[in-house]
Each structure stands twice: as structure tokens, then as C-alpha cells.
Amino acid sequence: MSSVEDRENIEDMDVSEFLKPGELVNSDHPEIVAFAKRLVGDATDDIDKAKRLYYGVRDEVHYDPYNVSLDIAGLGALGCLQEGSGFCVQKAALLAAAARAAGIPARVGYADVRNHLTSKRLNDMIKTDLFTYHGYTELYLEGKWVKATPVFHQSLCERARVVPLEFDGRNDSIFQPYNADGKKHMEYLHDHGPFFDVPMETIATAFRESYPALVSGEKIDGDFEADAAAFSDN
Numbered sequence: 001m002s003s004v005e006d007r008e009n010i011e012d013m014d015v016s017e018f019l020k021p022g023e024l025v026n027s028d029h030p031e032i033v034a035f036a037k038r039l040v041g042d043a044t045d046d047i048d049k050a051k052r053l054y055y056g057v058r059d060e061v062h063y064d065p066y067n068v069s070l071d072i073a074g075l076g077a078l079g080c081l082q083e084g085s086g087f088c089v090q091k092a093a094l095l096a097a098a099a100r101a102a103g104i105p106a107r108v109g110y111a112d113v114r115n116h117l118t119s120k121r122l123n124d125m126i127k128t129d130l131f132t133y134h135g136y137t138e139l140y141l142e143g144k145w146v147k148a149t150p151v152f153h154q155s156l157c158e159r160a161r162v163v164p165l166e167f168d169g170r171n172d173s174i175f176q177p178y179n180a181d182g183k184k185h186m187e188y189l190h191d192h193g194p195f196f197d198v199p200m201e202t203i204a205t206a207f208r209e210s211y212p213a214l215v216s217g218e219k220i221d222g223d224f225e226a227d228a229a230a231f232s233d234n
Contacts, residue, residue: 010107010194015140018105022197024076025093025108027100035081036101047169049102050139050148054167057095058150061085065122066220068211070204088151092135093198095150105140109147109194110203113175114187119227121220126211130189133203136174138194145194147172159229 021028027036039056043049064085073079077097080090092108099106110133118129138145148167157164167173175186207215 010196013196015105018107018140018196019100019103021097021100024072024198024200025097025100025106025196026076026078027097029078029097031081032077032094032097033101036098039098040102046104046141050099050104050141050146050169051167053095053098053102053104054148054150054169054173057091057098058165059153059155061091061094062153062225063087063091063151063156064224065214066222066224068207068215069217070200070207070215072200075198075200075203087135088131088149089133089135089198089203091150092137095137095139095148099137099139107138107145107194107196108198109136109138110134110192110199111136111188112190112192114189119222119224119230121222121227122214122224125213125220128210130210132206132210133192139169141169146170147174149173149175151175156225156228159225 019027026032035056036053039052040049041052043052061080062085065087068074068087075089075093077090077093080086080094086094089110096106096108112130112132113134114129115131115134123129135151136147136149138147140146146169149165150167152160152162152165154164156162165173165175174188204215
């Protein structure tokens with residue numbers, strides 16, 4: 001269940017369904033199982049597990065939007081883990097997969113946002129600050145769905161003057177509207193809602209229409225963290 005049409009029935013699904021692996025939220029893969037087990041460690045409470053998973057995905061897997069590929073490896077959890085970096089869609093999928101592997105029901109969600117944390121290189125390429133299908137994760141904790149956004153790693157936030165986004169397992173963790181200097185950071189425009197699995201074709205179509213240069217297949221050379229830090233100083 002990953003298409004926009006199927007998403008209409010997602011709220012009727014039993015919570016236990018969100019423990020099952022998906023094609024891109026492939027929580028049964030041995031590497032993801034091992035990753036989740038290592039991050040969870042000796043935690044036994046789901047809140048503690050979720051927090052450890054969140055911070056592990058946020059900070060161990062660096063945010064990098066420079067090389068986007070619109071296939072299973074480029075949009076799914078396993079590719080993100082193997083690469084050690086990824087953009088929001090991948091990192092949200094990885095947190096959802098790791099959570100399911102750890103016994104926490106999880107799903108992925110998407111929103112269109114106006115993002116002011118970028119780099120000149122990326123801004124010149126996509127020619128917009130509108131980011132469609134920005135990925136986040138929803139975890140089922142203490143009887144409710146809680147949003148988590150494990151996207152920008154701590155060192156990137158510090159260098160770009162953005163307060164690192166925290167997660168306590170009980171309250172929604174979504175991006176702040178302003179950065180540490182009071183400049184605009186993130187504006188949520190439209191929420192596409194939750195999905196069982198990454199809607200690969202829907203996202204691929206949206207990206208091809210919105211960012212043809214970004215998904216052309218050409219490798220973008222550069223360090224996004226350094227570029228974003230320089231851009232934020234302007």
C-alpha cells in the first residue's frame with residue numbers, strides 16, 4: 001500500500017500492519033535489523049527505543065540532497081543505510097524501517113514545505129525554495145501516532161545556525177519556523193499524510209516535474225554541510 005489512492009484507507013488499517021516490512025521500508029532486511037538492534041541497545045521501553053532510533057538516524061546518517069536517484073536504492077531505507085547519507089525521503093524511510101524492526105509500528109508521511117536551509121549550489125539548480133514531498137516518520141507510541149523528523153544532523157544544524165530538532169517520543173517533532181538567528185527556516189504548506197510504504201512512483205513523478213536538473217542523473221560534487229553553512233551566512 002503506497003499509492004495515493006491506497007492512502008485513503010490507511011487510517012482503517014490495524015496498527016499491527018505497520019510492523020510489517022514494505023518494499024522500500026524494508027524492515028526485515030538483515031542490515032536494517034542489525035542497525036536497529038545496535039541503536040536500541042539495552043532499552044526496553046518503546047519511548048526509549050524510539051528516541052535512540054531517532055537520534056541514531058538523525059546524526060549517524062548525514063543529510064545530503066545533492067545526489068537523488070528515483071529508484072528503490074535512492075528512495076528506500078536500505079540504500080540510505082548503506083550509503084551512510086540521504087535526503088529527507090530516505091531518512092524518514094530508514095527511521096520507519098528501524099522502528100518496525102524494533103517492534104514499534106511506524107509509517108512514512110510527506111509534506112510540501114518552503115525550506116530556507118539550503119545551499120547556493122542547490123538553490124541555483126532547483127530554482128525554488130519549495131520542497132515537495134518532504135519526508136517525515138510517524139511512530140505509534142503510547143497509543144497515538146507521533147511525528148518525528150530525523151533529517152538534519154546535528155553538525156549541519158550547528159554550522160547552518162539551526163537549532164537541532166529534538167524528539168521526546170511523546171510530542172510531534174517537526175521543523176521550527178525560524179533558525180537560531182530569527183531568520184526563516186521552514187514553512188509547512190501542505191500535508192500529504194501518512195503512507196504504509198514510500199510512494200516511489202508518486203514522488204518520482206513530482207520530482208521530475210519540479211526538479212528536472214536535480215534528478216537528471218548527473219553527480220553533484222560538493223559538501224552540502226559546508227555549502228549550507230556558507231549560504232546561511234549571507
